[in-house]
Amino acid sequence: MATDNKSARRLMGSFKELGVTAAQVRKLMPEWWDDEAAEDEGGMLELQMLLARRLNVSLESLQQAPPKPVFRDAVRRFKTVHPEGSTQLAVAASIANGLAQLIDSAVRGAPPPLAITPAQLRSELLELAPAVTLEALCQWSWSHGVPVVHIQGWPTSLRRPDAMCVRIGERPVILVVRNEKTPAKLAYLICHELGHVLLGHLRNIGNAVLVDDTLPVDNQRSFHDEDEMAADSFAMTVMGGDSLRAAANSLLGKKNYTDLSLAVAAMDAARAHHLDAGQVILGWARLADDWQMANMALRFLMTTGPAPEVINALARRAIDEDALSTDGKDHLMTLTGMDFAGQ
Numbered sequence: 001m002a003t004d005n006k007s008a009r010r011l012m013g014s015f016k017e018l019g020v021t022a023a024q025v026r027k028l029m030p031e032w033w034d035d036e037a038a039e040d041e042g043g044m045l046e047l048q049m050l051l052a053r054r055l056n057v058s059l060e061s062l063q064q065a066p067p068k069p070v071f072r073d074a075v076r077r078f079k080t081v082h083p084e085g086s087t088q089l090a091v092a093a094s095i096a097n098g099l100a101q102l103i104d105s106a107v108r109g110a111p112p113p114l115a116i117t118p119a120q121l122r123s124e125l126l127e128l129a130p131a132v133t134l135e136a137l138c139q140w141s142w143s144h145g146v147p148v149v150h151i152q153g154w155p156t157s158l159r160r161p162d163a164m165c166v167r168i169g170e171r172p173v174i175l176v177v178r179n180e181k182t183p184a185k186l187a188y189l190i191c192h193e194l195g196h197v198l199l200g201h202l203r204n205i206g207n208a209v210l211v212d213d214t215l216p217v218d219n220q221r222s223f224h225d226e227d228e229m230a231a232d233s234f235a236m237t238v239m240g241g242d243s244l245r246a247a248a249n250s251l252l253g254k255k256n257y258t259d260l261s262l263a264v265a266a267m268d269a270a271r272a273h274h275l276d277a278g279q280v281i282l283g284w285a286r287l288a289d290d291w292q293m294a295n296m297a298l299r300f301l302m303t304t305g306p307a308p309e310v311i312n313a314l315a316r317r318a319i320d321e322d323a324l325s326t327d328g329k330d331h332l333m334t335l336t337g338m339d340f341a342g343q
């Protein structure tokens with residue numbers, strides 16, 4: 001019997017072929033895990049099961065000698081293909097799929113009807129808030145059976161996509177991964193993912209996972225893919241469409257903004273048309289190509305807590321803790337930072 005805990009390390013190291021390092025695998029393990037446990041048969045089985053769930057690989061593939069992890073049968077669609085990052089995106093898709101299954105098991109409510117136009121969605125959102133805000137989007141999603149969760153505990157140095165949406169049976173699940181505090185940016189991401197969901201992009205494929213590697217909430221390149229353009233145009237319409245474009249344009253006339261004067265101008269332009277001032281600033285930044293100033297101005301609009309906390313506070317209230325196993329809670333807590341009683 002080995003005494004240097006090699007068995008656990010060997011198993012964690014076997015994920016290398018999938019593009020995940022042993023250190024990244026370890027980041028997904030519960031805190032209480034001790035490598036020494038894997039030196040006996042029962043402990044090894046426990047480790048295999050924990051890893052199978054967390055990385056969504058087949059248990060059998062971990063039980064081979066030597067172990068050769070294989071992702072579970074989930075169809076993956078990578079909407080923004082980065083050839084150099086595709087292995088890591090496959091890992092992201094697999095983690096997302098495992099997490100979405102877990103969340104699906106702990107929520108109630110029927111999934112949304114697909115036949116809703118962006119204009120209808122906008123008017124429903126404006127019944128919840130004066131503008132299309134992050135909170136309104138999350139509230140609407142949860143109340144229509146679409147969970148929205150922010151993954152704060154993404155494994156270090158594993159490629160971090162912006163957002164993903166996953167379909168588990170009939171239920172779409174939106175996972176926001178981008179490490180970002182600004183509500184307006186994450187609101188835009190969620191709106192884009194809702195676009196994929198409500199336009200039916202997740203249909204017709206079993207266990208679909210859609211990975212959005214990078215979305216244009218920063219100085220990033222624009223889309224070429226048809227579904228991406230459709231989801232983006234959906235998001236733009238929900239956020240305010242032509243009024244939003246006009247408001248962003250109206251800000252272009254003035255020069256020499258300070259962060260404060262830009263924030264004030266955006267709030268002025270936003271008020272009349274039920275726009276979110278943060279989206280006006282983002283629109284201005286795209287036109288003026290001044291992301292640094294936009295990011296500073298956005299800080300003045302932070303009237304809520306950091307965006308991931310806003311998302312997960314709503315998620316925490318909607319998730320039925322009693323439907324989760326101890327390990328399920330542990331996994332959810334590791335990835336989202338959500339707190340569960342008794343943990």
Ligand SMILES: [Zn+2]
Nearest residue numbers: 079212228231
């Ligand atoms: Zn997309």
